[in-house]
Amino acid sequence: MKSVLRHTLRWAGLLVLFAGVWSGSVCHAQTAIESADDNAVTEDDAQNDSGQGLESTITFDESVTEFTAEDITLYTLYSSSSVKNVRAADVPNDDSGKGLDVVWEYEGEPSESLVGFHILRRADAPGSSLEKITAEPLPPTARDYRDASAAPARKDPLFTREKAVPYIYAVQEVYEASAVNSAESAPAAARSNWFHTGRSWLLAAALLFCGTLVVLTYRSREGDPPRIRRIDGLEAVEEAIGRSAEMDKPILYIAGIGSVQQMATIASINIFSHVIKTAAEHATRIMVPCYDPIVMQVMRTVGEQTYQSIGRPDLYDPDNIFFVTESQFAYAAGVDGIIVREEPAAIFLQGVFYAESLILAETGHSVGAIQIAGTDRDAQLPFFIAACDYTLIGEELFAASAYLSQDAPLLSAIRAQDVAKAVLMILMIVGVVMALFGSPDLADIFKVEM
Amino acid sequence: MRMQLPIAVCFVMGAVMLAQYFVPHAWSQELNRRVYDWMLLIGVFALVLGVASLVKLHWQRAVRRQGDWKYSIVALVALFGMTAVGVIEGHRQPAKQIVKSKLSEYSAEASYERNGMVVMLSAENIAAKSILKGDRLQLPKADGSFFEGKIVEEPTDEAAAEDAPPVVRVQVDKWRNGDPPVQGDSFAIRRPGLDVFLWLFENVQVPLDATMFSLLAFFIASAAFRAFRARNIEAALLLISACVVILGLTPPFIHWWNSAFGFADSLQGFPSEAKDWVLEVPNLAARRAIVLGVGLGALAQSFRIILGIEQTYLGGDE
Numbered sequence: 161m162k163s164v165l166r167h168t169l170r171w172a173g174l175l176v177l178f179a180g181v182w183s184g185s186v187c188h189a190q191t192a193i194e195s196a197d198d199n200a201v202t203e204d205d206a207q208n209d210s211g212q213g214l215e216s217t218i219t220f221d222e223s224v225t226e227f228t229a230e231d232i233t234l235y236t237l238y239s240s241s242s243v244k245n246v247r248a249a250d251v252p253n254d255d256s257g258k259g260l261d262v263v264w265e266y267e268g269e270p271s272e273s274l275v276g277f278h279i280l281r282r283a284d285a286p287g288s289s290l291e292k293i294t295a296e297p298l299p300p301t302a303r304d305y306r307d308a309s310a311a312p313a314r315k316d317p318l319f320t321r322e323k324a325v326p327y328i329y330a331v332q333e334v335y336e337a338s339a340v341n342s343a344e345s346a347p348a349a350a351r352s353n354w355f356h357t358g359r360s361w362l363l364a365a366a367l368l369f370c371g372t373l374v375v376l377t378y379r380s381r382e383g384d385p386p387r388i389r390r391i392d393g394l395e396a397v398e399e400a401i402g403r404s405a406e407m408d409k410p411i412l413y414i415a416g417i418g419s420v421q422q423m424a425t426i427a428s429i430n431i432f433s434h435v436i437k438t439a440a441e442h443a444t445r446i447m448v449p450c451y452d453p454i455v456m457q458v459m460r461t462v463g464e465q466t467y468q469s470i471g472r473p474d475l476y477d478p479d480n481i482f483f484v485t486e487s488q489f490a491y492a493a494g495v496d497g498i499i500v501r502e503e504p505a506a507i508f509l510q511g512v513f514y515a516e517s518l519i520l521a522e523t524g525h526s527v528g529a530i531q532i533a534g535t536d537r538d539a540q541l542p543f544f545i546a547a548c549d550y551t552l553i554g555e556e557l558f559a560a561s562a563y564l565s566q567d568a569p570l571l572s573a574i575r576a577q578d579v580a581k582a583v584l585m586i587l588m589i590v591g592v593v594m595a596l597f598g599s600p601d602l603a604d605i606f607k608v609e610m
Numbered sequence: 611m612r613m614q615l616p617i618a619v620c621f622v623m624g625a626v627m628l629a630q631y632f633v634p635h636a637w638s639q640e641l642n643r644r645v646y647d648w649m650l651l652i653g654v655f656a657l658v659l660g661v662a663s664l665v666k667l668h669w670q671r672a673v674r675r676q677g678d679w680k681y682s683i684v685a686l687v688a689l690f691g692m693t694a695v696g697v698i699e700g701h702r703q704p705a706k707q708i709v710k711s712k713l714s715e716y717s718a719e720a721s722y723e724r725n726g727m728v729v730m731l732s733a734e735n736i737a738a739k740s741i742l743k744g745d746r747l748q749l750p751k752a753d754g755s756f757f758e759g760k761i762v763e764e765p766t767d768e769a770a771a772e773d774a775p776p777v778v779r780v781q782v783d784k785w786r787n788g789d790p791p792v793q794g795d796s797f798a799i800r801r802p803g804l805d806v807f808l809w810l811f812e813n814v815q816v817p818l819d820a821t822m823f824s825l826l827a828f829f830i831a832s833a834a835f836r837a838f839r840a841r842n843i844e845a846a847l848l849l850i851s852a853c854v855v856i857l858g859l860t861p862p863f864i865h866w867w868n869s870a871f872g873f874a875d876s877l878q879g880f881p882s883e884a885k886d887w888v889l890e891v892p893n894l895a896a897r898r899a900i901v902l903g904v905g906l907g908a909l910a911q912s913f914r915i916i917l918g919i920e921q922t923y924l925g926g927d928e
């Protein structure tokens with residue numbers, strides 16, 4: 161009954177507006193709403209009741225087709241919006257550039273005549289009026305809207321943002337023949353956030369891991385050096401370099417096609433530091449064709465420092481560490497050419513590799529070189545395992561520096577890694593058990609927004 | 611001091627950039643942007659050093675007539691040739707208008723290709739042979755902007771033989787909201803000037819890249835041949851898994867299997883299911899373990915470097 165009345169009133173609203181436009185001014189009319197004044201329904205009542213309280217007090221005379229301005233006012237008063245609780249809030253975890261989120265509740269009955277919602281906005285300043293900011297109505301199922309235009313403008317040259325304007329919002333219900341505005345929201349302004357709450361768990365985990373690492377490093381310096389398992393690929397480093405020295409053939413060190421920002425490339429530079437030191441001690445030539453010019457510069461610095469540290473700066477030739485190209489397959493072709501021409505006795509493939517991994521490794525295999533590979537790209541590991549003599553799998557690449565140096569503080573970092581791994585395993589088991597018993601998904605609890 | 615300063619810079623920058631990840635504030639984003647700009651600048655300077663190293667290496671080899679020095683000549687000619695073309699030409703020559711006509715028919719295909727929508731249009735008074743693949747079409751809109759696109763297929767003479775205007779397939783790469791073109795709209799087809807740099811890139815560099823990439827197929831075959839020899843239990847398991855995956859991805863085998871075991875519904879599609887199981891259960895579990903280890907390893911290494919525990923990357927004695 162309530163629904164019928166509400167729809168009737170909405171259609172009446174259309175008729176009222178149509179009649180108003182038709183006559184061009186106030187027309188002579190009979191009232192369609194009887195005894196409205198007598199019932200004394202206030203605006204607050206209308207807001208609270210959403211028009212539902214009119215059922216017993218309003219009757220609608222369909223024979224009347226002309227209405228006065230007073231009628232229109234009364235109709236607007238009684239047909240208060242079904243949109244409730246309009247709220248506007250800053251979009252969290254941003255630099256204020258995403259604007260404001262507007263949410264609302266719709267308490268009306270489902271209706272085919274509901275076209276959707278328009279969002280109205282005004283600045284929180286005296287004299288401002290609501291303006292429509294949506295070009296088309298949002299769908300009837302919509303209950304939220306992100307107003308990106310509420311974001312303050314960027315400020316050059318600092319590239320920060322202007323002071324945000326506080327806005328007040330209302331939601332307009334749009335029907336096929338009428339529209340009703342909701343009550344206004346409280347003012348809200350977009351603001352820059354100082355902490356990304358969606359990354360809290362990540363920060364906590366990083367700090368815990370860092371703390372564990374520091375504690376274990378401190379303990380190792382007090383005489384509790386950790387031991388790690390034997391890694392064949394790293395044990396073979398000496399053997400490979402010794403073989404090159406015996407055969408009087410060069411060593412080829414390939415640091416992959418990663419940039420210096422990538423951890424696998426940094427791990428490769430660390431391994432290179434040990435390899436070039438051993439090669440220098442054996443007075444063996446080492447060639448390093450580079451893909452990234454920054455990596456080339458870093459490796460040259462490492463090489464120079466290493467030769468100086470062992471007292472043989474005369475043996476260092478910067479031209480042995482050279483740039484080839486930044487084109488993936490041109491690099492592969494260039495390095496393949498070097499392998500075929502120089503026939504190195506040992507080849508190190510350490511770092512970031514993509515499709516060129518097997519091209520390089522197979523060419524190295526064809527000249528009979530002993531090959532030690534390592535990468536963090538899981539998709540390339542099978543190729544290295546198939547074509548190389550030894551392969552550092554994933555984390556072994558990062559552990560290599562510590563393993564080769566046998567430095568206690570560095571080894572303690574690997575122990576911290578193992579502690580973290582154990583914690584993760586426990587969490588996985590707990591997660592599986594919780595899932596089996598229908599508890600909330602552990603992954604949801606520790607969810608991180610990237 | 612020579613070691614302490616880089617370690618101090620590394621600690622400060624590492625800690626700041628770590629904190630930056632957790633701070634979405636505009637100032638933090640600005641800092642991040644600037645650091646990336648610095649990295650780009652360093653990269654440009656490093657590229658100059660890299661090219662200098664490349665030129666020195668090949669120049670010395672060519673001058674000293676070292677082994678395979680002729681390849682060094684090729685490398686130097688390619689390097690300086692491309693640079694010269696890029697510098698002298700600057701940008702492609704001005705485009706020449708070859709057709710100006712009015713649209714007689716227009717239709718948009720449902721498919722979208724890599725760089726935009728493909729539309730088909732036809733027009734009177736244009737000779738099919740005068741339009742080449744790669745020509746550019748411009749169709750002015752009422753607001754002064756253009757529908758613009760590259761002709762992706764040369765019109766054939768078949769339409770002309772049937773006394774119908776040739777149909778031109780155009781890949782529109784600047785598609786903007788607005789009304790589609792209608793019959794009678796005038797349009798122009800222009801032929802871009804010769805771009806030697808682009809021509810060299812597309813006809814030398816790209817085929818050479820493709821050649822290198824195609825070698826991978828043969829290398830995979832030779833590596834697989836060695837890897838799949840069942841020398842021990844692990845290698846035998848690898849061989850069996852590989853066979854399951856290869857056969858599960860081979861349509862003729864799947865077809866044969868379904869025909870041979872057509873009497874048993876439960877065996878239908880077994881090769882594909884077995885392949886999926888191998889890839890999604892044991893293979894995925896192992897990959898996840900590796901990825902987890904890589905993540906922790908990278909994190910540990912980052913902290914080692916930021917905290918100054920790891921100094922190997924600086925060279926010299928640790």
